[in-house]
Amino acid sequence: MAETCDVIIVGGGGSGLAAAVSAAEHGADVLVLEKEAEPGGTTGIAVGSFTANRTSMQQQAGITDSVDDHAEDAARFAPASIEARNNHELRRWFLAHSAETLTWLQGMGLSFQGPSPEPPNRVPRMHNAVPGARAYVVTLHKRLRRLGGRVLCGANVVALTRSATGGVTGTIARIGDGGDRRVFTARKGVVLAAGDYTNSKELIGRHLGEAFQQVEGINEKSTGDGHLLAEREGAKLVNMDVAYGPELRFVPPARRGFQQWLPAGGLAARLMARLLPMRRLLVTWQHPENGLFDDGAILINQQGARFCDERLWPDREIAVADQSGKVCYILLDESLSERYSAWPHFISTAPKIAYAYVADYLKLRRDVAVAGDSLDAVAAARQLSAEALTETVRATNQERSVNGLPKLTGNGWVLLGPAKAYFTTTEGGVAIDGQFRALDMQDEPISGLYAIGQNGLGGQVLWGHGLHIAWAMTSGRLVGRQLMGVA
């Protein structure tokens, strides 16, 4: 027999939990179906920035802002060809509601630092959850439990159900390891909040091209299930060929990051955030600057060999994804190591440090940075063949006698990595109207079906930092109200 509730939410990440809390606040009997063993999704591993205008924190800092200014600045982040694809009406409407969402989250006990500047935003707009993005998940989940909402983990939604008259009425999920099929029925609607498709070979191959299929998503669980479920019901998917990435990022350490051990909410989190030296929070998945390669750093694989022209995007990333283990290393000689030790030449940006140099990596990320006085020394530290690495440097220098790039020399070598090519997010989503209803190919709403977060991007381009989480939270908050008939 089917289990019935008011609202079913597919996915217990940021947007799904926000939607569940919002609907439950207005009296709904809510059920979140989450395929993993615990809620969180990409939201739970993100940095945690939330970009918004006219917030109380901006006002306290004496910053005057407006929706119009933010809408104008938001258009300056993506390359023009990508920005041309944006759904301007929807993005402006979202930006007009993001400050209320921040206040709503603060009311639940979530703390933020900032606002911090992020050019080309003309004023500081970035608010960072303390101690990190996991705080969204912990805070929302706790609030949902208090409101009587339920999260059923290990519930992988594999299909949607329809009534005889055509509307979406519920979901079919496979539960637990056994994969038993269970039917869940919703009186008011099914909300797709299943995240992005960065790790869907099918959707990436179909929309970006086969060459990109080997590139991984940072969150390996982001397999575009919600996009595929919507598509099967006749929904229109927009901007599916737009992705953030691929780009090189250092592989995270096997151990849980330092930040993961911090309290994720309440007074303890606020105190820890003030007391701890934030430099230690050099988070994972940092992106090494492309300028390293323009300046002469080389990429090598686990065999110690070069395999691409390091200066060409995205061929470089595609080639990295084709190497054994999909990993690569970046070799800096003595002069490059010195160059990348001071502004304006940094290895990567990093929260709270702002810019991380060679010394920061050698101190804070010894899992991806090693220095030595010889090629043999750095090769040994990463179990690479010293002979192969020496031969690679010799061949590179021979090539550089012709192409004019500086030769790799000296007695101080730095090897960065392992790094991989990753998609960070995908920007394609279900087409939606102003009530978050999924639209079909004729732009008509599909009765009973809603989409939010990355699943329901609706054609928006949310480049820059902080808009994806702001959208996840805002779309979740507003769809919950919408479903319960609250304006």
Ligand SMILES: Cc1cc2nc3c(=O)[nH]c(=O)nc-3n(C[C@H](O)[C@H](O)[C@H](O)COP(=O)(O)OP(=O)(O)OC[C@H]3O[C@@H](n4cnc5c(N)ncnc54)[C@H](O)[C@@H]3O)c2cc1C
């Ligand atoms: C490393 C990293 C850092 C980032 N930092 C920031 C940042 O600081 N600021 C910012 O704005 N953006 C950031 N982003 C992007 C942002 O985190 C995401 O876009 C946003 O959190 C997505 O929220 P969501 O609710 O749409 O999806 P998710 O949080 O991914 O939630 C989707 C959930 O649905 C579940 N699910 C999927 N399929 C099914 C199914 N079939 N059945 C049941 N459940 C299912 C998943 O397991 C998951 O829990 C970052 C991304 C990455 C990768």
